[in-house]
Amino acid sequence: MAERGCPLEAVPLPAEVRESLAELELELSEGDITQKGYEKKRGKLLARYVPLTQGVDPSLRAEARIPGPSQATAPVPEQQKTRPSHARDERFRSDVHTEAVQAALAKYKERKMPMPSKRRSVLTHTAVEAYTPPDTSSASEDEGSLQRPGRLASAPLQSHAGVAPWLDQAVQGSPASSAASCTSSRPGGRPAAVPSAAAVPSGPEALARVDLHSAPPDVTTGLAQHQHTYCERPQLASVRGAPRGGSGSVLETAGGVPVSSRVSSKIQQLLNTLKKPKRPPLKEFFVDDLEEVLEAQQPDPDQPKPEGGQTAVLKGELLAVGSTWPPSLLATLQQWGTTQPKAPCLTALDTTGKAVYTLTYGKLWSRSLKLAYTLLNKLTSKNEPLLKPGDRVALVFPNSDPVMFTVAFYGCLLAELVPVPIEVPLTRKDAGSQQVGFLLGSCGVALALTTDACQKGLPKAQTGEVAAFKGWPPLTWLVIDGKHLTKPPKDWHPSAQDAGAGTAYIEYKTSKEGSTVGVAVSHASLLAQCQALTQACGYSEAETLTNVLDFKRDAGLWHGVLTSVMNRMHVVSIPYALMKANPLSWIQKVCAYKARAALVKSRDMHWSLLAQRGQRDVSLSSLRLLVVADGANPWSISSCDAFLNVFQARGLRPEVICPCASSPEALTVAIRRPPDLGGPPARRAVLSMSCLSHGVIRLDAEEKLSVLTVQDVGQVMPGANMCVVKVEGTPYLCKTDEVGEICVNSSATATAYYGLLGITKNIFETVPVTAGGAPVSDRPFTRTGLLGFIGPDNLVFVVGKLDGLMVVGVRRHNADDIVATALAVEPMKFVYRGRIAVFSVTVLHDDRIVLVAEQRPDASEEDSFQWMSRVLQVG
Numbered sequence: 001m002a003e004r005g006c007p008l009e010a011v012p013l014p015a016e017v018r019e020s021l022a023e024l025e026l027e028l029s030e031g032d033i034t035q036k037g038y039e040k041k042r043g044k045l046l047a048r049y050v051p052l053t054q055g056v057d058p059s060l061r062a063e064a065r066i067p068g069p070s071q072a073t074a075p076v077p078e079q080q081k082t083r084p085s086h087a088r089d090e091r092f093r094s095d096v097h098t099e100a101v102q103a104a105l106a107k108y109k110e111r112k113m114p115m116p117s118k119r120r121s122v123l124t125h126t127a128v129e130a131y132t133p134p135d136t137s138s139a140s141e142d143e144g145s146l147q148r149p150g151r152l153a154s155a156p157l158q159s160h161a162g163v164a165p166w167l168d169q170a171v172q173g174s175p176a177s178s179a180a181s182c183t184s185s186r187p188g189g190r191p192a193a194v195p196s197a198a199a200v201p202s203g204p205e206a207l208a209r210v211d212l213h214s215a216p217p218d219v220t221t222g223l224a225q226h227q228h229t230y231c232e233r234p235q236l237a238s239v240r241g242a243p244r245g246g247s248g249s250v251l252e253t254a255g256g257v258p259v260s261s262r263v264s265s266k267i268q269q270l271l272n273t274l275k276k277p278k279r280p281p282l283k284e285f286f287v288d289d290l291e292e293v294l295e296a297q298q299p300d301p302d303q304p305k306p307e308g309g310q311t312a313v314l315k316g317e318l319l320a321v322g323s324t325w326p327p328s329l330l331a332t333l334q335q336w337g338t339t340q341p342k343a344p345c346l347t348a349l350d351t352t353g354k355a356v357y358t359l360t361y362g363k364l365w366s367r368s369l370k371l372a373y374t375l376l377n378k379l380t381s382k383n384e385p386l387l388k389p390g391d392r393v394a395l396v397f398p399n400s401d402p403v404m405f406t407v408a409f410y411g412c413l414l415a416e417l418v419p420v421p422i423e424v425p426l427t428r429k430d431a432g433s434q435q436v437g438f439l440l441g442s443c444g445v446a447l448a449l450t451t452d453a454c455q456k457g458l459p460k461a462q463t464g465e466v467a468a469f470k471g472w473p474p475l476t477w478l479v480i481d482g483k484h485l486t487k488p489p490k491d492w493h494p495s496a497q498d499a500g501a502g503t504a505y506i507e508y509k510t511s512k513e514g515s516t517v518g519v520a521v522s523h524a525s526l527l528a529q530c531q532a533l534t535q536a537c538g539y540s541e542a543e544t545l546t547n548v549l550d551f552k553r554d555a556g557l558w559h560g561v562l563t564s565v566m567n568r569m570h571v572v573s574i575p576y577a578l579m580k581a582n583p584l585s586w587i588q589k590v591c592a593y594k595a596r597a598a599l600v601k602s603r604d605m606h607w608s609l610l611a612q613r614g615q616r617d618v619s620l621s622s623l624r625l626l627v628v629a630d631g632a633n634p635w636s637i638s639s640c641d642a643f644l645n646v647f648q649a650r651g652l653r654p655e656v657i658c659p660c661a662s663s664p665e666a667l668t669v670a671i672r673r674p675p676d677l678g679g680p681p682a683r684r685a686v687l688s689m690s691c692l693s694h695g696v697i698r699l700d701a702e703e704k705l706s707v708l709t710v711q712d713v714g715q716v717m718p719g720a721n722m723c724v725v726k727v728e729g730t731p732y733l734c735k736t737d738e739v740g741e742i743c744v745n746s747s748a749t750a751t752a753y754y755g756l757l758g759i760t761k762n763i764f765e766t767v768p769v770t771a772g773g774a775p776v777s778d779r780p781f782t783r784t785g786l787l788g789f790i791g792p793d794n795l796v797f798v799v800g801k802l803d804g805l806m807v808v809g810v811r812r813h814n815a816d817d818i819v820a821t822a823l824a825v826e827p828m829k830f831v832y833r834g835r836i837a838v839f840s841v842t843v844l845h846d847d848r849i850v851l852v853a854e855q856r857p858d859a860s861e862e863d864s865f866q867w868m869s870r871v872l873q874v875g
Helices: 015-030 035-046 058-065 095-111 163-172 204-209 265-275 282-286 329-339 361-377 402-414 431-443 452-457 523-537 554-566 576-581 585-593 602-611 636-650 757-764 815-824 861-874
Strands: 250-252 258-260 344-349 355-360 392-396 418-422 447-450 476-479 503-510 516-522 544-547 570-573 597-600 625-628 657-663 667-671 684-688 707-711 721-725 740-745 782-790 796-801 805-808 811-814 831-843 846-855
Touching: 015 035, 329 361, 329 402, 329 523, 329 554, 344 361, 344 402, 355 361, 355 402, 361 402, 392 402, 402 418, 402 503, 402 554, 418 431, 431 503, 431 516, 452 476, 503 523, 516 523, 523 554, 523 667, 544 554, 544 585, 554 570, 554 597, 554 657, 554 667, 570 585, 576 585, 585 597, 585 602, 597 602, 602 636, 636 657, 636 707, 636 815, 657 782, 707 796, 707 815, 721 782, 757 782, 796 811, 796 815, 811 815, 815 831, 815 846, 846 861
Parallel strands: 344 570, 392 418, 392 447, 418 503, 447 476, 544 570, 544 597, 597 625, 625 657
Antiparallel strands: 250 258, 344 355, 503 516, 657 667, 684 707, 721 740, 740 782, 782 796, 805 811, 805 846, 831 846
């Protein structure tokens, strides 16, 4: 006590003074008293026990609280004398700290043990100067008091007994004594000074463990990494709210009594923030918060499960390969155009049902030649040909003009260009037109072919030219009417090459999400498709086919434009506008032209039933083949049955109806054979919709409304192999009583999504495997997007499409199934013309099914409510 700053251990303090000091320490740490008030009260308590502190500079008076071994006699700069004071608001006071003080006093009286003078903060780094030998200190050093540089060097640690144990503890550190910042709280915020080598305690063990760092730590990487870093600690004002000690529930007060108390939520939150990185791990960015809110759907242990054996690959009949097949479709066109020029190829009807034009094979050949020559030689851009072989060209023709579309399609093939048929845009900002624009842009289309009448109906810009449609690339429009084409020289001949791997045409497809992609079909696939359809349907020369479908895509293109030309057939095309005005027109044309084949959809059969009353001179006895293009839809069976019941008395034979299944990727998947071609008898299956929602096939009673009745779509196409694989995950073969996705391996399938290599590999290069993981074939399969199974007699059944799949809970439903169920509930009494739309909306990671039906004009609100109630019951 003879010199300033003498340690207080030399002065014996009574128990009540120590209790008061402990209470002061606790109040200061809780923020209930300012620094200035703390110094004043502490000075009064120690005034008569430490006389030398009277009259001493207040800045040095606080130094009496610092243990003797770590004190320094260096003068204190002026900037360190000023300490900020923070008076605590009355509203932040609580009874918590009062209870803690009482607990501390009670434990002190019980245990009578000296209290350590150190409260280690999680906001300051552990250093040798931060530790005090517990047996040599009695006064409390505040957590946030500023340590002066050089203090450690002025008092050699070796002169004190028992320095090794606490030095080891200081060097090794503890999780609770880690710090958050090494920046001084002095004005200017300069980094703390690092002790020199002379200040480091001597001894091999101490030197081996002390780690000196001068760089500030990174608090985002955890506290344990910086436990040994020396840094200057901030003042108390900046860390007053820090927890005391290494545990959130124990307080180390000046009397040495650990006090149990609750740590405030703010302090605990700060502690947790310092312990964890500020930026969460990468995987946490992809964790949806709703996963914790939603209860995970658990599968029902009693749900039906497939029990059959593993299915095998179904092989179709061999494709008859002989000298009768032409080398390419263009070679066939040239043959018919030169040898049978007057044979009718295509007849177009107007909206009244009158034939307006009949295109012969000679006209088709000559006009296609003119167009090919014009495209290759008369279109220039900057004295260079605008087009070169392999370029894509858009075909923009209405559904009422099949003649000009056919000329444009074959003209592009002769010019070695790739036609891309699209719909006619009606407005400049049509949403569907924007998706078509994306398709044209991805295909690099720069030229669009159309007719004079169609161009006049397109939206125009102020300059009089065709307007630029939203999302479309810049296009050059070419009218291909006869007067705009140039006759080629006699010595000019197109290269009617053999069918190869090059792209023949691109057909657009709209996915469930609304995006449009282009499906590329090669010349070899086009030829194989025509050959397979010819063999499966038994087409022959000079047959007449009545086509109600869209001739620009899907079955309407394959049968009505491609296969028909290969077999020199005559196609009577029924425009959609005529079908709306007179749904019976296609049947009337079958009678008028004695058509042997007809190509329709189930909706056309349904509409004709509504319009057939009063028609007595109708006969369908000439039909040997009635292809139902959407036979894969579950509701088509009801249309087929109703149509047969009405028209069987008018010459329609039951075996004539031939449903088929197709997709843009696999083209024709399966078709029912006519009996004269050796096809098995038709079959149907009554399936439980509850089991189907779990992907299991179970037969049920037919009188229930909760069942789905499906008909077969025939056999696999000639020259093709088929299998059924699981919808999700690895394409394992399904069991015999399990619903899966149908996959086809054939030379008559599409080849790719144009320009989209990633999804092309997933769809067109699937390798099905057995349960043991062995591939079923050395050739890849194409996913069709059709859900179904293989039934008796190797007949194919389709129960829906992958695009229409909706998952509610753990059960799978298909939009086609929902439509079929709704139509089964009094379809003729409420739903107008079978117009029903089904879609789903996502709510909390689950699909919600929405069904929209158009009611009959004479239906009342009461009828609507009753119909909805019945649909909900059977759903």
